[in-house]
Amino acid sequence: xxxxxxxxxxxxxxxxxxxxxxxxxxxxxxxxxxxxxxxxxxxxxxxxxxxxxxxxxxxxxxxxxxxxxxxxxxxxxxxxxxxxxxxxxxxxxxxxxxxxxxxxxxxxxxxxxxxxxxxxxxxxxxxxxxxxxxxxxxxxxxxxxxxxxxxxxxxxxxxxxxxxxxxxxxxxxxxxxxxxxxxxxxxxxxxxxxxxxxxxxxxxxxxxxxxxxxxxxxxxxxxxxxxxxxxxxxxxxxxxxxxxxxxxxxxxxxxxxxxxxxxxxxxxxxxxxxxxxxxxxxxxxxxxxxxxxxxxxxxxxxxxxxxxxxxxxxxxxxxxxxxxxxxxxxxxxxxxxxxxxxxxxxxxxxxxxxxxxxxxxxxxxxxxxxxxxxxxxxxxxxxxxxxxxxxxxxxxxxxxxxx
Amino acid sequence: xxxxxxxxxxxxxxxxxxxxxxxxxxxxxxxxxxxxxxxxxxxxxxxxxxxxxxxxxxxxxxxxxxxxxxxxxxxxxxxxxxxxxxxxxxxxxxxxxxxxxxxxxxxxxxxxxxxxxxxxxxxxxxxxxxxxxxxxxxxxxxxxxxxxxxxxxxxxxxxxxxxxxxxxxxxxxxxxxxxxxxxxxxxxxxxxxxxxxxxxxxxxxxxxxxxxxxxxxxxxxxxxxxxxxxxxxxxxxxxxxxxxxxxxxxxxxxxxxxxxxxxxxxxxxxxxxxxxxxxxxxxxxxxxxxxxxxxxxxxxxxxxxxxxxxxxxxxxxxx
Numbered sequence: 001x002x003x004x005x006x007x008x009x010x011x012x013x014x015x016x017x018x019x020x021x022x023x024x025x026x027x028x029x030x031x032x033x034x035x036x037x038x039x040x041x042x043x044x045x046x047x048x049x050x051x052x053x054x055x056x057x058x059x060x061x062x063x064x065x066x067x068x069x070x071x072x073x074x075x076x077x078x079x080x081x082x083x084x085x086x087x088x089x090x091x092x093x094x095x096x097x098x099x100x101x102x103x104x105x106x107x108x109x110x111x112x113x114x115x116x117x118x119x120x121x122x123x124x125x126x127x128x129x130x131x132x133x134x135x136x137x138x139x140x141x142x143x144x145x146x147x148x149x150x151x152x153x154x155x156x157x158x159x160x161x162x163x164x165x166x167x168x169x170x171x172x173x174x175x176x177x178x179x180x181x182x183x184x185x186x187x188x189x190x191x192x193x194x195x196x197x198x199x200x201x202x203x204x205x206x207x208x209x210x211x212x213x214x215x216x217x218x219x220x221x222x223x224x225x226x227x228x229x230x231x232x233x234x235x236x237x238x239x240x241x242x243x244x245x246x247x248x249x250x251x252x253x254x255x256x257x258x259x260x261x262x263x264x265x266x267x268x269x270x271x272x273x274x275x276x277x278x279x280x281x282x283x284x285x286x287x288x289x290x291x292x293x294x295x296x297x298x299x300x301x302x303x304x305x306x307x308x309x310x311x312x313x314x315x316x317x318x319x320x321x322x323x324x325x326x327x328x329x330x331x332x333x334x335x336x337x338x339x340x341x342x343x344x345x346x347x348x349x350x351x352x353x354x355x356x357x358x359x360x361x362x363x364x365x366x367x368x369x370x371x372x373x374x375x376x377x378x379x380x381x382x383x384x385x386x387x388x389x390x391x392x393x394x395x396x397x398x399x400x401x402x403x
Numbered sequence: 404x405x406x407x408x409x410x411x412x413x414x415x416x417x418x419x420x421x422x423x424x425x426x427x428x429x430x431x432x433x434x435x436x437x438x439x440x441x442x443x444x445x446x447x448x449x450x451x452x453x454x455x456x457x458x459x460x461x462x463x464x465x466x467x468x469x470x471x472x473x474x475x476x477x478x479x480x481x482x483x484x485x486x487x488x489x490x491x492x493x494x495x496x497x498x499x500x501x502x503x504x505x506x507x508x509x510x511x512x513x514x515x516x517x518x519x520x521x522x523x524x525x526x527x528x529x530x531x532x533x534x535x536x537x538x539x540x541x542x543x544x545x546x547x548x549x550x551x552x553x554x555x556x557x558x559x560x561x562x563x564x565x566x567x568x569x570x571x572x573x574x575x576x577x578x579x580x581x582x583x584x585x586x587x588x589x590x591x592x593x594x595x596x597x598x599x600x601x602x603x604x605x606x607x608x609x610x611x612x613x614x615x616x617x618x619x620x621x622x623x624x625x626x627x628x629x630x631x632x633x634x635x636x637x638x639x640x641x642x643x644x645x646x647x648x649x650x651x652x653x654x655x656x657x658x659x660x661x662x663x664x665x666x667x668x669x670x671x672x673x674x675x676x677x678x679x680x681x682x683x684x685x686x687x688x689x690x691x692x693x694x695x696x697x698x699x700x701x702x703x704x705x706x707x708x709x710x711x712x713x714x715x716x717x718x719x720x721x722x
Contacts (some may be wrong), residue, residue, distance in 0.1 A: 042520075042521055043520050043521060043524055043525055044524060045524075045525050097538075098537055098538070099513070099536075099537075099538075100538070100559075102509070102510060102513040102536075103513065103517060105510070105513075105514075106510075106513050106514045106516075106517035106518070107517060107521070109514060109593065110514075110517060110518050110521055136506050136507060136510075136559070136561065137505060137506060137507060137508035137509070137510065137538045137559035138506055138559040138560050138561050138564070138676075141559075141560070142561065153560070154560065155558060155559070155560045155567060156558070156559040156560065157556075157557070157558065157559075158508060158537070158538030158539055158557050158559050159539045159555075159556060159557055160537045160538070160539050160543075166556065170571075173574070177574075193517075193520065194513065194516055194517065194520070194533075194536055196525075197516075197520050197525035197528055197533075198516075198528070198530075198532075198533030198536065199533075200525060201525065201526075201528050201529075201530045201533060202530050202533060253554055253555075253556070254552060254553070254554070254555075255500075255501070255543075255546045255551065255552045255553070255554060255555030256546070256547070256552065257496060257546045257547055257549070257550040257551050257552040257555075258547055258550075259547055260534040260540065260543050260544055260547055261533075261534050268552070269552055272497065272552065276580075389537075389539070390534055390537045390539065390540070390543060391534075391537065391539040391540065391542060391543020391544075391546065391547075391555060391557075392543055392546055392547060392552075392555060393539055393542075393543065393555050393556070
């Protein structure tokens with residue numbers, strides 16, 4: 001059976017530099033950075049993070065913050081797609097995440113245990129509620145489905161920092177194989193004290209700012225956010241007169257099969273994900289007009305990604321613009337690649353490559369063209385977005401301008 | 404998504420439950436469980452003992468720092484690969500994928516990590532603890548241990564988690580993304596939390612094309628007939644027994660005569676996100692025709708109510 005073509009008919013983003021996709025884009029191209037001293041850690045520590053300020057949604061206080069971000073993100077994306085009510089209520093939801101509501105659950109359990117040991121009544125957070133509401137990895141997609149009253153399936157795709165792209169790829173597969181006409185997919189993660197502490201202990205955290213691909217880069221900044229795409233069968237979208245933002249031309253997944261945290265030194269898994277993406281789309285490397293890099297700002301990741309791009313793109317690696325928006329809004333873990341997918345759609349729409357902030361001296365060992373400091377106008381038809389994760393989970397997607 | 408029939412088979416299985424290592428111990432435990440009044444004997448043995456990584460993988464230094472669920476996955480995979488007779492030295496590992504389902508995934512590792520940073524501060528954390536907190540740790544460690552690079556994915560969808568993981572693996576083979584999949588489910592609950600009336604466990608199967616298995620004379624333990632995971636079911640294809648209206652039941656085994664075995668369904672459903680994968684092990688160990696269906700009508704998770712159907716047909720004659 002011929003694969004159905006998949007288009008994007010709605011999207012949303014909630015980030016530390018903008019509480020909507022359009023506000024995020026404006027902040028991004030104007031060079032705003034979301035980094036600030038970390039707040040709200042439940043232990044003694046200091047540092048910098050990219051946390052969302054002013055996100056206090058009404059009516060969903062009962063959910064953990066990751067679920068809140070997911071609920072609002074899915075709601076906004078569905079509204080943007082202007083689906084009829086019956087269709088919207090039946091869409092499958094795929095939520096990529098790293099931590100789901102785990103930390104909130106752990107914190108509640110720990111507080112409950114402490115209260116019980118001290119003889120106090122743990123009335124505020126009964127154990128059974130903790131387990132049901134936060135204890136599941138899948139609780140985040142269940143929260144979305146439950147709160148929005150959807151009747152489609154809810155699946156959590158917890159493939160860490162590449163989870164957003166994985167969710168998008170799997171969502172596309174559902175449409176391509178005609179399991180459904182419309183799917184909403186993306187990622188959400190709340191600021192994670194676990195990630196903050198964990199990356200600190202791995203010495204992968206930037207001291208002040210994140211400068212991907214810079215020779216002086218010193219790590220990532222932990223962030224939070226959500227982003228979702230409404231993917232739709234092209235015939236369905238055309239039939240209902242939907243506004244089509246872009247086409248999902250291809251995607252590819254792979255695994256490093258090398259180490260749980262360290263990327264493959266030659267970027268073999270990253271290469272395979274990019275190659276599979278281009279092959280599926282039938283696009284040659286030189287046809288790609290922009291690469292939205294994973295670009296965490298850690299020494300090992302950026303070096304691996306640059307090498308993988310050089311291998312896949314050959315001579316074109318020196319000309320295709322590459323940038324990392326994590327310099328602006330940090331690393332939102334499972335939401336990161338979903339946010340980057342939205343940025344790619346907006347880049348296609350505005351024909352503009354967003355900048356890599358803080359990258360003053362691109363690493364001379366990298367034979368790639370990093371767009372530093374400020375963005376640049378460009379003729380964009382195909383844009384590639386990379387995502388790599390713990391577990392060696394790699395996923396790339398290719399978006400095509402809709403005309 | 405995958406609806407083709409007769410193309411894929413199971414050539415190896417590895418299982419760890421509180422009843423022991425291997426599918427045979429699971430079947431023995433099931434038969435004992437059937438003979439006792441509820442609540443079952445398993446209520447007292449919900450937890451799996453963490454396998455010894457050093458004993459199973461003596462050449463892997465430091466492997467015992469992996470979480471229990473990750474070690475269960477690695478040990479189960481070792482069993483399954485061994486039974487399937489795969490020659491790891493000659494295998495094209497870019498064509499081998501890993502697909503794991505889990506409802507709770509790394510919840511226990513997160514709990515341990517969180518309690519330590521809350522009580523002793525972030526500096527008390529050993530860096531090796533951090534990767535255990537991500538929900539794809541088990542699949543990631545398995546991929547790294549064997550160098551499987553074709554695909555590596557983790558799904559979490561409550562009690563349907565392993566159904567989705569297995570059906571996705573089937574799809575990946577049918578779509579020619581990979582040739583061999585190690586797929587299944589694992590559950591590890593949070594220590595000290597007794598609010599989950601479930602059983603920990605792990606079950607992984609080796610899936611490949613029938614023609615490939617035949618070509619290399621691999622055991623064909625069963626056949627995957629069809630899978631429709633991730634779809635909204637149009638209607639339920641069988642009449643669900645009244646007892647299935649209770650919460651936390653997600654697996655159903657329909658014998659060849661189409662009579663539903665409530666006992667089997669109730670038994671495997673206790674394994675939560677690993678239930679369908681555990682059902683595969685039980686089916687093979689039974690040494691009789693089996694058909695497994697997995698759907699969810701879980702009152703705790705309304706969105707998954709009746710939303711997934713997954714079938715596996717197994718002919719346990721070679722087990």
